[in-house]
Amino acid sequence: MLSYIIRRLLSAIPTLFVIITIAFLMMKAAPGGPFDRERQLPPEIEANILKAYNLDKPVHEQYLSYLKNILQGDFGPSYKYLDFTVTDLILTGFPVSLELGLYAIGLAVFFGVTAGTLAALRQNSGFDYMIMGFAMTGIAVPNFVMAPLLTLVFGVYLSVLPVAGWGSGALSHKILPVIALALPQIAYIARLTRGSMVETLHANFIRTARAKGLREKIVVVRHALRGGLLPVVSYLGPATAAVVTGSVVIESIFDIPGIGRYFVNGALNRDYPVVMGVVVFYAILIILLNLVVDLLYSILDPRVKAE
Amino acid sequence: MTTPLRKTVTRLCMFITAIVLAGMVLAALPAFAGGTLRVANMGEPASLDPHKLSGTWENYIVGDMFVGLITEDPSAMPVPGVAKSWDVSGDGKTYTFNLRQSTWSDGTPLTAKDFVFSMRRILIPETAAEYASLLYIIQGAEAVNTGKAAPETLGVKALGDHTLEIILTGPAPYFLELLTHYTAYPVPRHIIKKHGKAWTKPENMVVNGPFKPTEWIPNTHVKLIKNNKYYDAGSVALDNLVFFTQEDRAAVQKRFRAGEIDVVKDFASDQIDWLRKNMPEETHIAPYMGVYYYAINSSRKPFTDKRIRLALSMAINREAIVDRVLKTGELAAYSFVPPGVAFYDTPAQVAWKDMPYGQRVKKAKALLKEAGYGPDNPLKFTLRYNTSENHKRVAVAVASMWKAVGVKAELFNLEVKAHYADLKQANFEVARAAWIADYNDAQNFLYLLETRTGPNNYGQYSNPEFDRLMLEAEQTPDLAKRAELMHAAEAIAMDDQPVIPIYHYVSKNLVAKNVVGFVDNPKDINRWRYISLK
Numbered sequence: 146m147l148s149y150i151i152r153r154l155l156s157a158i159p160t161l162f163v164i165i166t167i168a169f170l171m172m173k174a175a176p177g178g179p180f181d182r183e184r185q186l187p188p189e190i191e192a193n194i195l196k197a198y199n200l201d202k203p204v205h206e207q208y209l210s211y212l213k214n215i216l217q218g219d220f221g222p223s224y225k226y227l228d229f230t231v232t233d234l235i236l237t238g239f240p241v242s243l244e245l246g247l248y249a250i251g252l253a254v255f256f257g258v259t260a261g262t263l264a265a266l267r268q269n270s271g272f273d274y275m276i277m278g279f280a281m282t283g284i285a286v287p288n289f290v291m292a293p294l295l296t297l298v299f300g301v302y303l304s305v306l307p308v309a310g311w312g313s314g315a316l317s318h319k320i321l322p323v324i325a326l327a328l329p330q331i332a333y334i335a336r337l338t339r340g341s342m343v344e345t346l347h348a349n350f351i352r353t354a355r356a357k358g359l360r361e362k363i364v365v366v367r368h369a370l371r372g373g374l375l376p377v378v379s380y381l382g383p384a385t386a387a388v389v390t391g392s393v394v395i396e397s398i399f400d401i402p403g404i405g406r407y408f409v410n411g412a413l414n415r416d417y418p419v420v421m422g423v424v425v426f427y428a429i430l431i432i433l434l435n436l437v438v439d440l441l442y443s444i445l446d447p448r449v450k451a452e
Numbered sequence: 453m454t455t456p457l458r459k460t461v462t463r464l465c466m467f468i469t470a471i472v473l474a475g476m477v478l479a480a481l482p483a484f485a486g487g488t489l490r491v492a493n494m495g496e497p498a499s500l501d502p503h504k505l506s507g508t509w510e511n512y513i514v515g516d517m518f519v520g521l522i523t524e525d526p527s528a529m530p531v532p533g534v535a536k537s538w539d540v541s542g543d544g545k546t547y548t549f550n551l552r553q554s555t556w557s558d559g560t561p562l563t564a565k566d567f568v569f570s571m572r573r574i575l576i577p578e579t580a581a582e583y584a585s586l587l588y589i590i591q592g593a594e595a596v597n598t599g600k601a602a603p604e605t606l607g608v609k610a611l612g613d614h615t616l617e618i619i620l621t622g623p624a625p626y627f628l629e630l631l632t633h634y635t636a637y638p639v640p641r642h643i644i645k646k647h648g649k650a651w652t653k654p655e656n657m658v659v660n661g662p663f664k665p666t667e668w669i670p671n672t673h674v675k676l677i678k679n680n681k682y683y684d685a686g687s688v689a690l691d692n693l694v695f696f697t698q699e700d701r702a703a704v705q706k707r708f709r710a711g712e713i714d715v716v717k718d719f720a721s722d723q724i725d726w727l728r729k730n731m732p733e734e735t736h737i738a739p740y741m742g743v744y745y746y747a748i749n750s751s752r753k754p755f756t757d758k759r760i761r762l763a764l765s766m767a768i769n770r771e772a773i774v775d776r777v778l779k780t781g782e783l784a785a786y787s788f789v790p791p792g793v794a795f796y797d798t799p800a801q802v803a804w805k806d807m808p809y810g811q812r813v814k815k816a817k818a819l820l821k822e823a824g825y826g827p828d829n830p831l832k833f834t835l836r837y838n839t840s841e842n843h844k845r846v847a848v849a850v851a852s853m854w855k856a857v858g859v860k861a862e863l864f865n866l867e868v869k870a871h872y873a874d875l876k877q878a879n880f881e882v883a884r885a886a887w888i889a890d891y892n893d894a895q896n897f898l899y900l901l902e903t904r905t906g907p908n909n910y911g912q913y914s915n916p917e918f919d920r921l922m923l924e925a926e927q928t929p930d931l932a933k934r935a936e937l938m939h940a941a942e943a944i945a946m947d948d949q950p951v952i953p954i955y956h957y958v959s960k961n962l963v964a965k966n967v968v969g970f971v972d973n974p975k976d977i978n979r980w981r982y983i984s985l986k
Contacts, residue, residue, distance in 0.1 A: 175870075176866075176869075176870040176873055176874075177867075177869030177870040177871075177872065177873035178869070178873065179869075180582070181869045181870075181872045181876060182506070182868070182872055183868075183872060183885070183886060183887075184506065184887075184908065185872065185875070185876050185906075185907035185908045185910075186582055186907070187585045187906060188906065188907070189594075189597060189598040190580075190581070190582060190584055190585055190597065192577075193577040193578075193579075193580045193581075193584075193597070193599075194580040194582065196577070196580070197578065197580035198580075225496075225498060226496065226498065226499075226670055227498050227499040227501070227504050228499045228500060228649075228652045228653070228668075229670055233670075234670060237669070237670060238670070238671070293702065293703070293706075296703065296706055297706060300706060300707075300710050301706050301709050301710050307710070307712060308703065308706045308707045308709075308710045308712055309698065309703050309704075309706070309707050309712070310672070310696065310698075310707070310712060311669070311672050311673075396671075397698070397699060397700045397703070398700055398703045399703070400671075400672060400696060400698040400700070400703065401672075402669050402670060402671045402672040406671065413867060413868075413869070414869070415869050
């Protein structure tokens, strides 16, 4: 197992290198630069700025010095948030996104798996159709519709929760964003669970379990769920990575100091170091979470060996 | 169930219970109470270092952290700041300021040497200050900024601890007002020397203005508290200021409605009908020193032909755009300089301003025909704008007005960085642009059309007579004579029409009823030190 993990981590290095290279070149290929704006800079001032940020060098030299810096753990300064380095931004933003993301994924797994399992057990009943109807709506209604609706109802009309803001991390400020983040995930997980549970419940080993005279609860929880959860587990890897790295929509609407907005805004601002920093961070996270998923797989499914 | 799993499930259940409970128990508690003003500020500040800024929203924060030689009154008019009084030499080029006795927020005395240090610092190339060129009116500034001269050669000298001399390259009647701008703020020499780049961290920062920063969480808020060492601290009412940096205008408006925010800068225009109906008292709209225009690339055929530029401009029904498309009280623009600019009287408007629209359309068609375009051979080009709902609505309206005179404009939008990168290289035919004044003076608008201006003269307009008049105005100390020269220059530009002015901006703020002392003004600058809460 350990050698498997080490091998997987080593193979991540070339992957990361390719990601960095492609992201770097794509970023440089985008038209416009970090200092293009309504008010054009006089050429001498632009020269001062480009020099200060090392942007006056040819692209290959910039690339090499970037590689050298990240090997030393230095992601560089932000061009937009001048008083912060990229590392500062990621380190202050990530814990917030991680916290909200974990709550949301927790809620999503709890409600999604429960709803999906119950729907599978009463396949094609009214209950099943209702749950799947909700799930389809949850998947179809995008976040940027759901989140403002939630704030309008709970923040403006009912005045029971703050409309937005972080409030130094008070619980009341986390409720709406967590729900908004969790809803589409609940819906997706419910559908996945139902689908695979329906299949598993018809499998031979379930028939055997029932024939042995096991109680239905044990059949479902100990035998069926274990197999039925496999697609959910493999979905959870990328989904967790996506949710814990923040959502630009949710963070903008609720004014949350996470890292989700850095990716999109960084690209729009041509804030090269921020975009690169977030890409590298995101890539590492996905690689790690995929590894975790594969390890979980080997625990849940005895046919899969971590080798 | 294994133990860790059970723990996770227990925690999850606890969290869910907490959510339900909190939802029931919490009545929307305001995050701050008492003498705290909460401002929704349009965007995240790039920095709190006055030498590294370029946005209006940053000015709203640092403008109450630092006070320059001259500062603003409640309606943003220049009044004495750190300078108590000053003398101006006969040729209008030498200013001698007498500074008041005042200190930094750590108690260190503020002297003329701090101003010398600050002005040198913003100009040296290593600072890479985007706005340094604003100070080019000071003798030697441009040479220092371009690295051609040593910082010591700058025309700013401390003649004593409390006497400062500034020498200009020419008489500039707007100079005193320019000194209210953040590029001219003093920065603490002793703190910057000690902390270097990290001097803007709230724990290190030292200011000379009414408020000092205590907390800055990127992308959430900047919090300031009252600085009791400020020279006029006795007349400052607020204890705290919180600037929220949320950019989502719709969400900000909801927070305002829910009472979480007291002042919203620049609200979203698409809500105007609702706001006028439901929150008329809170909705503040006032003329603002900015112009929204279409730049025409005068260096590219067929736009080298003045008749075509005129025809395009005449065919636009500006009243229809401000009244039916924008609906937020913007002013139809027939001049490049907005009305109400200091020392300027009425701007020079286009000659055909009062011609009825129907007649203008006919004239536009005639001009196009003269230039060789007609129904069989329509004028075709691309109208570029940076991606935004408002710009799109204006462009669609303009294109349909042009269609009526037989001009086919294809709309093309790019996000803002790419748009302005193209404009910089004059890679466009007709393009949307805008200008918000840095200081209240016609020169700040008209210089955009001078040949020597370079990249900000997007359409590369060049008229020797215009340039000559502007240069002469720059060297004229007499205010009336100077205004006359600039007026003549603007008249030439309006006749040449290298830019199509469409409308003059308005400021759009939401101000809660309990906020006292908020004065609408053409600079849209409200210094918070004059504000109190009922």
